[in-house]
Each structure stands twice: as structure tokens, then as C-alpha cells.
Amino acid sequence: LGSGSSGKVWRVRRRSNGDALALKEICGFDDQQELTQRTVLSEVRLLASIRHDNVVGYLESFIEAGSLHIVMELCDGGDL
Numbered sequence: 186l187g188s189g190s191s192g193k194v195w196r197v198r199r200r201s202n203g204d205a206l207a208l209k210e211i212c213g214f215d216d217q218q219e220l221t222q223r224t225v226l227s228e229v230r231l232l233a234s235i236r237h238d239n240v241v242g243y244l245e246s247f248i249e250a251g252s253l254h255i256v257m258e259l260c261d262g263g264d265l
Contacts, residue, residue, distance in 0.1 A: 192252070196259060206244065207259045215251040229255060 186194045192211040199206055211225065232243040232255075242258035 196261075197256075205259045205261070207241075207257045209255040209257065211253040211255070213251060214248060214253040225253060229253075 186196050186207065188194070192209060194207055194209045197206050197208045198204065214222065214225070217225070229243075229246050232240075233246075235243070241260055244256040244258070246253065246255045248254070
């Protein structure tokens with residue numbers, strides 16, 4: 186779907202039910218300084234706590250192969 190300075194975003198499908206989702210990968214997460222890692226994880230926790238019609242819904246996150254992955258609702262109406 187897109188890419189930027191810190192990572193990429195893909196359109197993915199959940200295997201269990203076929204739902205279309207967005208997967209954001211923040212590359213090189215393990216290589217970032219501890220303060221940066223804490224800041225990013227704090228933002229993920231904040232996103233996870235918000236439930237609002239005008240905010241993209243957070244579903245889950247995980248760290249794999251040195252990258253942080255954030256699974257969110259897919260907003261396919263154009264660029265945000």
C-alpha cells in the first residue's frame with residue numbers, strides 16, 4: 186500500500202476469516218536506540234487504547250525478524 190522513511194504498509198488477509206487488514210512494518214526496530222523503542226511502543230499502546238470512528242482501529246502487534254509489525258483496520262478510501 187505504501188512506504189515511508191521508517192517502513193512499509195501492506196494489504197493482508199486474515200487466514201481465519203479472510204478479512205482485509207493493513208500490516209505496517211517498522212524496519213530495523215531492534216537496531217533503534219532504547220529510547221526510540223520505548224517511544225514507539227508507547228505509541229502502539231496508546232493506539233491500542235483508542236476506540237473511535239475517526240481513528241484507524243488497532244488489532245495487534247508483534248516483533249519478528251528485527252521489525253515491529255502493527256496490524257490495523259484497512260482504510261481503502263485513499264491516502265490518509
